[in-house]
Amino acid sequence: MKRYLKWSLLLIIILLLTGCAGKRELNDLALVMAVGIDKGEEENSFKVTAQIARPADARGQTGAPSGQTGEPILTIVGQGESLFDAIRDLSSFTTRNVFWAHNQVIVINEDLAKDGIAQVIDFFTRNPELRMRTWVVITPEKASTLVSTVTGLELIPGEAVNKLFRYGEISNVAPNTQIMDVQAAYLSQSSQPIIARVTLKEVMVSNKKPEKGPTIKQVDLAGAGVFQEDRLVGILKPEETRALMLFTERLQSGVVTTPCTSKPERTISVELRDQMFQVTPHFKGSQISFTAEFDSLAVVVEAGCPFSIDDQEQVTEVEKAVEKKLKKEIETTVNKVQKEYKTDVLELGKVFHNDYPGYWKQVADDWEEVFPTVDIKVSVNVEIKDSVLLWEETNSGKKENSAN
């Protein structure tokens, strides 16, 4: 009797604990690499574009494509009253199980974003298959077009956008917005979401017709979308986004180009390193104000006019010029966000809440109205401490000889 019991127990264990429940074989999956969301043809409907990798044709480093279709991706479009509905629609014409765990980017069309993206945030944070570090971008193009545009050296567009963000820290032209950041800002009482903006730009030269110049469109990081709750209310240009990112991210470096004082037609480029940005709130006589202080060490990385770090007078001039330019950049962005868009994407509410929790309770509900009226003072301090390899100015030797 005991023997039978043991064997039947073993059989039940084999059936239950082998981990086969809910299994999905790799070759049964359609791996989504990017997803685009547009407004649907009918009112209040969605159009979801899924970019699916063809593993056989998305060759790796070791071998040539074996799928023989010549296309590393398959782009399909589904429509529905909700995102879930539209995604279900996709499965009616894909031969494999649509699998979202490898999705790299969510592209949202700006027209849809203007109506509100709460449903998009909810869907992509509710679904256990999706990654929370997925990039989220808005675009003025059709999301379906952007999703299917092959960019750079990558065969799969989703992977290309992923790498644009990974290595885009150098250019500082779009914030690194992941779905978890958008969700946190949307749920926050004080801050508003920002989302990176991408466009299609003719920047690639065709190998067959190089004489025509750049004619092939590529995905380009192009600033940021500013939101009021879940609605897109404005756009910041790439040059304005850098200043915004000082408030929301930890930027380590940046580049500022300024005209030479001796030859205004020439420029001098300074790389900012070890940037420090501090926002301090003040509360005096029921008046809220902020000071934003920017400190950075700088390195002269390119000089269109003679420059030597030994010439302290010239160094001070460049420092002042860089400070002036940076201050103007920050003030322009702050002004635009505060006076034009009237939405706190600068996280000033959070900063004020941190330092004045008692007073925050009084203004929290009206922060939307208070934010455009607060005074924000910007101060910038840049110190040039290095000129990379060169000590002497880059001057023509012939001129020097003739001078002698």
Next chain:
Amino acid sequence: MKVQISNGMFMALIINMIYAKAIGVTQGSMAREVGGDIWISTLIATIQGGVIMFLVIFVIRRMPEGDLIDQSARILGKWFGKFVALITFIFFLAAYGPVMSTFVFHLKDYFLPEAPTLLFILAAFLIGTYAIYFGVEVIARMALIGVFSIIALNILLMLGSLSEFDIRELRPTFQMGFLRTVWASRHHNTDWAMATIMAGIILPMVANKETWGKMGFAGIGYGMVFIIMWPILEAGVLSPETAAQYIVSCMQMARSAQIGYFVHRYEMIMIAFFALSILTQIMMSLLCASVAMQKILGLKDYRKVILPTAIILHAFGYWINFDKNRAVDFLEGWWVYISIGVAVGLPFLILVMGFFFKKKLKKEVVAEEAK
């Protein structure tokens, strides 16, 4: 020979018993009430848990050969003993709801959403009953390994999420007021309640009586160190509002962690390393409930009641977790009152009774030692 476990094993059992639920399900409940102050509520609950643990150890020390049930039987007779055993059984029966919620929500919601709830209940049933058949020593040895996997999980999660950490999310403190922060600690108190009542059952099996107190406090101390990292990271990385949105906020945390470009989505890492902790919860709850059942029925060995006890506990666990609304309502409502009521009330009642019947208890202890 009487089964004995080392003091280190006892400490490991305490840590594992609280960890699995405390890092995620509990933090989600507390975040819904006090936002970024979840780490303060966690600390407050740990202090309260320490006091109750001290009380339990103090009570058991008066008669080290018997657990809480045995001691009550010695003080007020067989029927009072049976009553305390019934209370203990009800405690672990109720505990099984949240324990199964932790187990099912982690696995089903994040890995196998299409698998039926019954599958997870049956898996817990098979593993739990098989393990407790071999006794507390085997579970305690597993718990020792569980401590190492907890350390590994904590280190990995810290590495994967510190880059996104924003200290501003934790400020200002006591946003909802001091009293509400203290009140929110009741959710974590329920985790400590499980550990303290477990201690009340297994302490007589712990080898070195002189160091019970020391090891009990060490277990609480280490437990706090391993747990406190989670509310701090959940608030600082996810934001308090996001942590509050999820039932299992630690899994959301794991889902958001990433080391480099290739090690991301920690759900699998998390499950692998926290499995021993949740299994310890399952096994110890089953074991303690079986011991209570054995003492209600007046049997000599708990093994005879493993099967009926497991069936009752798992049926309850299934009923609770079949409906998510019922599960969360229970763990944030009834379970709080049952667990804290029993964890505070039972040792306190036995303590008071012990004072009233001091002489009788002393006589019983002398007679026990003479045996």
